[in-house]
Amino acid sequence: MILYDKKTGLKLGNPEDIPLSAKQGGLPTNESFYKECSSMILSASGWRKVFAISGDEEDSTEEIGAANTAISALIAAVFADYILQRCGKNCKVAVGIDARPTGGIVADTMLRVLAAKGVNPYYLFITAAPEIMAYSRNLDGFVYISASHNPIGHNGIKFGLNDGGVLPGTETAKLTESFKTLCASADSLEYAAKLVAECPPLAIEQIYSKVQQNKEAAVAAYATFTRQVVSGTKETTSQETFFETVKAGISKTNLDIVCDMNGSARTLSIDSDFLSKLGIGFHAINNKPRQIAHTIIPEPENLIYCAKEMALLKPQNPAITLGYMPDCDGDRGNIVYWDEANKKPEVLKAQEVFALSVLAELAYLDYKTQGKVEKVAVAVNDPTSMRIEEIACAFGAKVFRAEVGEANVVNLARELREKGYQVPILGEGSNGGNITHPAAVRDPLNTIFALIKLLVIKDEGQQKGLFHLWCEKTKQTHLYKSNFTLTDIIATLPRYTTTGVSEERALLKIKTTDHSLLKKHFQNKFEESWEQKKYQLKNDFGICSYQVICNNGTKETKDVTDYSISGRGGLKLLFKNCNEEPIAFIWMRGSGTEPVFRILCDVKGINPQMEATLLEWETELLHQGDAYSNA
Numbered sequence: 139m140i141l142y143d144k145k146t147g148l149k150l151g152n153p154e155d156i157p158l159s160a161k162q163g164g165l166p167t168n169e170s171f172y173k174e175c176s177s178m179i180l181s182a183s184g185w186r187k188v189f190a191i192s193g194d195e196e197d198s199t200e201e202i203g204a205a206n207t208a209i210s211a212l213i214a215a216v217f218a219d220y221i222l223q224r225c226g227k228n229c230k231v232a233v234g235i236d237a238r239p240t241g242g243i244v245a246d247t248m249l250r251v252l253a254a255k256g257v258n259p260y261y262l263f264i265t266a267a268p269e270i271m272a273y274s275r276n277l278d279g280f281v282y283i284s285a286s287h288n289p290i291g292h293n294g295i296k297f298g299l300n301d302g303g304v305l306p307g308t309e310t311a312k313l314t315e316s317f318k319t320l321c322a323s324a325d326s327l328e329y330a331a332k333l334v335a336e337c338p339p340l341a342i343e344q345i346y347s348k349v350q351q352n353k354e355a356a357v358a359a360y361a362t363f364t365r366q367v368v369s370g371t372k373e374t375t376s377q378e379t380f381f382e383t384v385k386a387g388i389s390k391t392n393l394d395i396v397c398d399m400n401g402s403a404r405t406l407s408i409d410s411d412f413l414s415k416l417g418i419g420f421h422a423i424n425n426k427p428r429q430i431a432h433t434i435i436p437e438p439e440n441l442i443y444c445a446k447e448m449a450l451l452k453p454q455n456p457a458i459t460l461g462y463m464p465d466c467d468g469d470r471g472n473i474v475y476w477d478e479a480n481k482k483p484e485v486l487k488a489q490e491v492f493a494l495s496v497l498a499e500l501a502y503l504d505y506k507t508q509g510k511v512e513k514v515a516v517a518v519n520d521p522t523s524m525r526i527e528e529i530a531c532a533f534g535a536k537v538f539r540a541e542v543g544e545a546n547v548v549n550l551a552r553e554l555r556e557k558g559y560q561v562p563i564l565g566e567g568s569n570g571g572n573i574t575h576p577a578a579v580r581d582p583l584n585t586i587f588a589l590i591k592l593l594v595i596k597d598e599g600q601q602k603g604l605f606h607l608w609c610e611k612t613k614q615t616h617l618y619k620s621n622f623t624l625t626d627i628i629a630t631l632p633r634y635t636t637t638g639v640s641e642e643r644a645l646l647k648i649k650t651t652d653h654s655l656l657k658k659h660f661q662n663k664f665e666e667s668w669e670q671k672k673y674q675l676k677n678d679f680g681i682c683s684y685q686v687i688c689n690n691g692t693k694e695t696k697d698v699t700d701y702s703i704s705g706r707g708g709l710k711l712l713f714k715n716c717n718e719e720p721i722a723f724i725w726m727r728g729s730g731t732e733p734v735f736r737i738l739c740d741v742k743g744i745n746p747q748m749e750a751t752l753l754e755w756e757t758e759l760l761h762q763g764d765a766y767s768n769a
Contacts, residue, residue, distance in 0.1 A: 141346045143263050145353070145406070146427055150263065150346045151246040153339035157207045158331040165327045166204035174205040175321045180314045182307035183543045185213070186285045186294030189240040195291040198430070200239040202293075209321075210244045211330035213295055214251035214281070216316045221279050224299075227256045230277040232356070234265035236284040236403045236467040237427045240293045244283050249345055250337035251330075252281075260352045261345050264427050266403040266468030268581040271302045272363040273356035284403075284467040287435040302363075303578025306549045307691055353406070361408045367577045368587040370506065370562070385416055387594025392457035394419030395586065396474075397464075398444040401429035404468035409583060418590075419457055423447050436463045436472045436570070437640035438485045445474045445483035452476065452483075459624070460589060464582050471582025472570040473589070478623045488570030489523040489636045490628065491585060495572035496526055497631070498588035499563040500533040501604040505595065509534075515559040517551040519543070520689040520708040521639075521725045521738045522567030528632040532611040541689040541707045542566065542727055542736075548578050550692040563588075568639050568738065592627055596620070635741045635749040643753060646760060648735040650767040653728050654702040657709055659763035660726075661701040664711070667759060675713075679748050682716040713752075722748065724756040735760070 141150045158165055166174075178187040189206050190197035202210070221229055233249060235241030245261065252259045260277060262270060267282060274280035279299045285292035297305045297313060305313070320326055366372055369380040395418055399405045405427045413420045423443070424431045433440050444461040452458045461474035461483065473491050477484040486494075496516055503511060514535040518526055519542045530537045538554060540546040544566065551561040551573075565572040571580040572588065596603035597620070602610065605627055609618040614630050637644050650656040668684070675681040688695050688704035701709055708727040715721050722741040729736055737760070739753040 141343065144350050146264070148264070148427065149242060150349065151242060151342070153343040153346070156339075157243075157247045157250070157334050158204060158211070158327075159335065163204055165331060166208060168327070170203075170205045171208055171327060172321075174203075174209060178209070180317070181543070182304075182310045182545045184284070184286065184294045184296045184304070185314075185317075186288060186292055188291050189244065189293040190291035192291075195289040197291040198239055199291075200242060202240050202243050207243065207247050208327055208330040210247040211251050211334050212320050212326060213317060214248035215255065215330070215333055216313055216320060217281055217297055218252050218255035218257050219316070220297075220313055222256060225278040228258050229279070230258050230260060232262060232270050232274045232277050232280040232352075233259045234262040234270040234280070234282055234356075234403075236267070236282075236286075237264055237401050237405070237430065238285065238290055238293055238466060239428060240291070241283050244293055246342070247334060248281060248283070250342055251333045253341050253345065254333050254336035259345055261349050262353050262356050263349050264403050264406050265353065265356060266360075266407045266464075267296070268364075268469055268577065268579050268583075269356050269360040269403075269407050271298060271579050272360040272577075274298060275300050275302050275363070276359060282467070286467050287465040287470065289434065290430060290466075301578060302576070303548045304545050306545055307543070310545070357408055361412060363577075364408065364412060364581075364583055367574050367581075367584055370502065381416065384590065384594055387596065388417045388590075391459075391594050393459045393590065393593060394421070394455060394457040396444055396448050396451065396458060396461040397422045397425075398441075398447065398461070399423065399425045399429075400431055400434065400440075400443075400463060400466075401427060402434075402464045402466050402468050403427070404464045404471075404582070405429070407468060412583065413586075419455070421447070421451060421458075430466070434466045435640060436465050436470055437638065438472075438487070439640065441472060441474050441485040445485060448474060448476060448483040459593075460586065462582050462586060468582070469580045470569065470571045471585060473585065475589075475624045475628075478625045486570075486628075487636070487638060489525070489567050489634070490631065491570040492518075492522065492565055492567035492572055493525050493529060493631055494592065494627065495565070495574075495585055495588040496563055497529050497608055497627075498592045498604060499572075499574060500530065500535055501607050502591050502595070503560070503562050504533055504607055505601070505604055511560055513559045515551075515554045515561045517547050517554060517561055517564035519547055519566040519568060520687070520694070520710055521727075521736075521740070522565075523634050523636045523740045524720055524723070524742065525632040525634045526567060532608065539689060539694050540692045542568070544573075544580065546689075546691055548573065551575070553692055589624065593624060633742075633744050635743065635745050637738045637740070637749065637753055639736065639738065643757070644737055646735040646737060646757065648728070648760065648764050650764050652767070653706045654704075655767050656760070656763055657704055657726075658700075658702040659766045660759055663759045663762045663766075667755070671755075676716075679713075679745075679751075680715045680721060681713045683714050683718070685712045685714065686710070687712055722752060724752050726756065726760065 191203040690707035
């Protein structure tokens with residue numbers, strides 16, 4: 139008997155259909171199983187691969203095939219052993235999926251194994267990443283089935299405990315080794331089938347019967363936690379004061395929002411209800427789960443649909459001000475805004491979204507505390523634009539950098555708090571979005587609220603509003619006006635020219651799998667080229683020297699003399715002018731979740747020629763190093 143989700147009508151599963159059983163086609167061949175295992179990317183940010191049975195990353199089928207079913211069972215077994223060792227039998231684990239069609243079968247398999255192992259799974263079905271992580275704070279951990287922004291045929295797994303974020307890299311590494319060992323064992327397929335079969339159909343039926351109850355509890359927990367995050371306080375009276383201030387500001391500002399849900403997990407989350415209660419008009423398109431209308435990644439090429447909807451609505455609704463589009467798991471959302479200067483919607487670049495969020499949260503901290511907080515820090519990933527240092531400096535905050543990967547940035551922030559720092563905001567500027575403390579995951583609602591704070595917390599009596607504070611601290615008071623818009627705020631941001639992470643120029647196909655070797659050969663080519671170009675670089679761009687920096691996990695190493703020590707981490711060459719001031723950098727790192735090598739260039743000022751020249755130079759030297767490595 140097929141069971142369906144009561145809210146959406148979408149299929150949950152059939153308790154009688156036991157995966158990997160003879161009735162379901164039995165076990166895969168060893169050859170197909172090992173082939174699928176070898177294609178899986180195992181990183182601290184999540185485990186991912188193409189799960190669609192066809193192997194086509196753009197395939198929207200729900201079928202995953204026997205080999206991927208076996209992989210799902212073994213992943214569940216590894217996490218069950220891990221969480222049981224930490225928390226004991228009958229530990230409570232939230233399990234959820236994003237809106238991908240393959241999620242249902244992966245979840246059905248994993249739920250059976252978790253239950254068979256003695257874990258008590260609380261299944262949420264389709265749930266946004268920030269939602270399941272907020273909910274899991276009251277349990278022992280979570281398993282989230284998602285491939286984030288990857289194409290629809292992909293899927294993957296994120297693991298976490300009850301601290302609201304994914305497992306740190308050190309813990310994920312333990313799971314990775316256990317999974318590799320289990321997959322390599324001679325009886326791995328038989329073991330997977332045995333575990334799945336040990337869960338009686340009645341047990342999985344009972345798990346499915348509680349989906350609606352669990353989902354309602356998760357939505358309530360997420361709404362409560364979001365109130366704490368965006369207000370910056372646990373104290374309910376202070377929260378009410380904050381939201382009353384926001385409501386009053388919105389009533390004067392007329393701020394309405396458009397969201398292109400793109401069929402994501404956020405279609406079933408709190409966005410509409412939460413924003414509407416504050417008096418914000420909310421209009422959503424592609425607002426049914428799995429109504430995935432276009433490519434998933436929330437980069438400029440996909441934000442155009444939100445922009446078009448804003449342009450369509452604006453003549454009838456002058457209050458339309460902001461728009462956003464989340465990715466499939468709903469933890470990342472970049473921004474569209476109505477440009478009052480040009481009278482049209484504009485897509486904000488990822489680095490600008492993060493810069494505005496950092497400005498907002500540091501200004502809000504200053505506003506709340508009257509500037510009395512010491513030791514304030516911002517944690518970012520290594521390719522985040524240097525504009526963040528300028529923004530942080532205005533508020534007396536320091537910037538610390540980690541390797542790419544949300545888990546790395548979250549763990550760096552935790553380390554900084556242990557050292558006595560307040561870290562109100564953190565994130566990966568290269569991807570946009572932000573993590574507002576105490577959240578430990580990106581959340582488009584927190585990004586939207588950062589912008590709302592900037593727009594509606596204005597001067598009151600002797601106390602200056604957030605934008606006024608920023609203008610004063612950066613000696614731009616001549617640009618402040620009482621009826622400012624987001625266009626006015628953006629005009630005051632530090633100017634930088636930065637490569638977009640989704641641009642073709644930013645993604646290289648590199649043959650060398652040993653990234654230490656690649657970087658060693660890149661170093662040889664770079665040092666040789668530097669001697670040839672240094673006078674031209676000085677004359678053309680004012681570059682007089684450079685510093686080499688690598689980031690591995692939460693550790694940053696400066697003045698590196700051997701580029702290869704960065705391994706699979708991030709490597710940055712920071713260029714300085716003759717006053718030893720940073721004016722640009724080039725950066726590189728092989729993706730942990732996609733088969734690409736990422737590069738980026740960040741240049742102070744509006745200087746696309748300098749950015750293009752430095753990025754082309756980096757590309758050329760990497761290709762030379764790659765060719766030498768494979769000679």
